[in-house]
Structure formats: C-alpha cells, structure tokens
Amino acid sequence: MAMTTGSERARATLAYLRRKITTGEWPVGSRIPIEPELAEQTGVGRSTVREAVRSLASIGMLETLPGRGTFVRSAAPTSTLLNEFLADFTLEEILSYRRALEIEAAQQAAIHRTEEDIAALERAAADEVGCTRCPVLGLASGTDDGAFDSTFHRLVFDSAKNRLLASLYAGINDQLRTPEHRGRLANVATGTEMERDHARVLDAIRRRDFIDAVHAMVNHVDHDVVIVNDQHEVVPPLTRTPEQQQRIDQAQEAQEVREAAEEQTRV
Ligand SMILES: [Zn+2]
Structure with a gap:
C-alpha cells in the first residue's frame, strides 16, 4: 500500500479489516490473524493495526478476549452504538427523524422494488388487515412483543434496497420501545384507516410512482404513531x-x- 500520512494509513487499514469481515472471508465467530501477521499483510505498524481493531470492536464487529485473541462478532455494525447515540435525543427529535426515514424508504421502494417485493408487500398488507391498530410499534397490544414489528413497514425498507435506511429504522424502533418513550406514544389510526393507508402506499410502489409513494407515506405517518402529553392529549x-x-x-x-x-x- 503506497501511503503517505498516518491518517490515510489508519483509514486504509480499517477499510482492509472491515472488508475481510463484510465479505465473509473472516466469518462471524472466527479468530482473526494476530497483530504481527496483520501488520505484515497491510504493511503498516502494529499500533495502526491495534487502532483499527479497537475501532471495529467499538462498533461491535470484533471482540478481543485477553489471552485468546480477537474474534469476529458481527458482519455489520451492531445497533448498540446507535441506541446509545439516540438516547441523547428527545422523543420529538427521534420521531421526526423516523418520519424522514419512512418517507425516503417509500420513495426508494417505488424505484427499486422487484416483483418479489410486491408479492411480499401484498401478503403483509393482507395479513395485517383486521388489526385494530397499525402494529408498527405494537403499542395497541400492550406487552405483546410479537406485535412490535409491522412486516409491511419493514418490507417497504427491504424494497428500498438501502441497508443503511433499514438499519437506522430498526435502531429507531428499538429506541422507541424503551419504557421511557413507549409511555408517551400512541397509535391513532383505526384499523380501517391503516388498511386504506397501506393499500395506497402499496399501490404507488406497485405503479413505481415515486411521487405518490411519498404522499401516501406522509399521509400515513402523520396520523400513525403520535406523541401524547400528560393529559393523554395528542400532540400534533x-x-x-x-x-x-x-x-x-x-x-x-x-x-x-x-x-x-x-x-x-x-x-
Ligand atoms: Zn402502517
């Protein structure tokens, strides 16, 4: 590797190690080569290798066990870090961010969806018919964790073919489920409204109409999950x-x- 500055060497070393993990060359659970070997492979100093390993450990991809070596723990950054990061923000800020993700996902889904995506979305929309509330956070069912995930919404993110959007959405939903936030959230859409909204989103995605998809999702999220105040009044x-x-x-x-x-x- 022909490199000049220390920061370039550090960045390239980090990218090299990360690629080994994301491509599966170093599978989850495997032990990675020892420091001197990695230094030789990358042509950088051992301290640069150590720093890159520490960075990947901090986002949950690697774990160093004293006396045993360094192991691959996850092929992608884990959401623990995202959760810690999101804990610093207010519910209002988080919901606003989530809204932006839902809308972007709907638009990208209209552009990138495959026929298989449409079939899966149709199945999910049909399965979720009859629920009294959009189960996006499972608030209506109280402690039922099984209702936490709206398959329909998750599939919109799958159809968008953007892993970053999907993992941020998953992280946001994890955060909303914390006791601190959950008590301040409510679903206000009725079952009929939810069915109609999902049908409109699905129809726009099916027609590859990325403008309608945005409008349909905006319309849905604005009366879907809402914040309630101490008097149990909806905060628009x-x-x-x-x-x-x-x-x-x-x-x-x-x-x-x-x-x-x-x-x-x-x-
Ligand atoms: Zn919904």
Whole structure:
C-alpha cells in the first residue's frame, strides 16, 4: 500500500479489516490473524493495526478476549452504538427523524422494488388487515412483543434496497420501545384507516410512482404513531393552519372521488 500520512494509513487499514469481515472471508465467530501477521499483510505498524481493531470492536464487529485473541462478532455494525447515540435525543427529535426515514424508504421502494417485493408487500398488507391498530410499534397490544414489528413497514425498507435506511429504522424502533418513550406514544389510526393507508402506499410502489409513494407515506405517518402529553392529549406532529388543513381535506376528498370513479370502471 503506497501511503503517505498516518491518517490515510489508519483509514486504509480499517477499510482492509472491515472488508475481510463484510465479505465473509473472516466469518462471524472466527479468530482473526494476530497483530504481527496483520501488520505484515497491510504493511503498516502494529499500533495502526491495534487502532483499527479497537475501532471495529467499538462498533461491535470484533471482540478481543485477553489471552485468546480477537474474534469476529458481527458482519455489520451492531445497533448498540446507535441506541446509545439516540438516547441523547428527545422523543420529538427521534420521531421526526423516523418520519424522514419512512418517507425516503417509500420513495426508494417505488424505484427499486422487484416483483418479489410486491408479492411480499401484498401478503403483509393482507395479513395485517383486521388489526385494530397499525402494529408498527405494537403499542395497541400492550406487552405483546410479537406485535412490535409491522412486516409491511419493514418490507417497504427491504424494497428500498438501502441497508443503511433499514438499519437506522430498526435502531429507531428499538429506541422507541424503551419504557421511557413507549409511555408517551400512541397509535391513532383505526384499523380501517391503516388498511386504506397501506393499500395506497402499496399501490404507488406497485405503479413505481415515486411521487405518490411519498404522499401516501406522509399521509400515513402523520396520523400513525403520535406523541401524547400528560393529559393523554395528542400532540400534533405538524401544526397546520386552518387553510392548510382545508387544502389537505380537499386533496383527500378529490382522491376519494377519483378512487370511487376507478372502482366504478372496474365493476
Ligand atoms: Zn402502517
């Protein structure tokens, strides 16, 4: 490796080790070569190797056991670090960030979805019909952990084909499940609203309409998971002026008229 500065050497060494893990050349559970060997492979000093190993250990990919060696623990950065990072932010900040992820995922899904993705989304939308609440956080079912995951929402992230979006979303949901946040959250969409919303998101993704996909997801997340105050009143995620609300209502009515007309032509 032809390198000049120390920081370049450190970055290249870190990338070299990380690639060994992500490509599976060093499988999870395996012991990695000892420091002098790695120094020889990479052509850098042992202290540079040690630093790179420490970096990968700090994000959960490697673990050094004294006297036994360094082992591969995970092929991807684990969410522990993300959870610790997110703990410093308010629920309002986290929900706003989550909203951005959901919307971006819907748009990317409309662009990158495969036929298999559509089939899986259709199955999930059908399976989740009849739930009284969108089970995205499983709040409606109290302590039932099985309801934590909305397959439909997870599949939208899968269809987006962006691993970073998917892992950030998983990390955010982990954070929302902590007792501190969970008590301040509620699902306000009814079962019927949830079905209709999911159907609209799915329809836009199916048609590869990345603009409709965004609108459909915005419409869903804004009345999906909400923050409630001490008096159990819903704190609106976005405060709208009466004029803005009127425009939203009008657009909603127009959409319903359009859908009713489409229904007619199909019959
Ligand atoms: Zn939903």
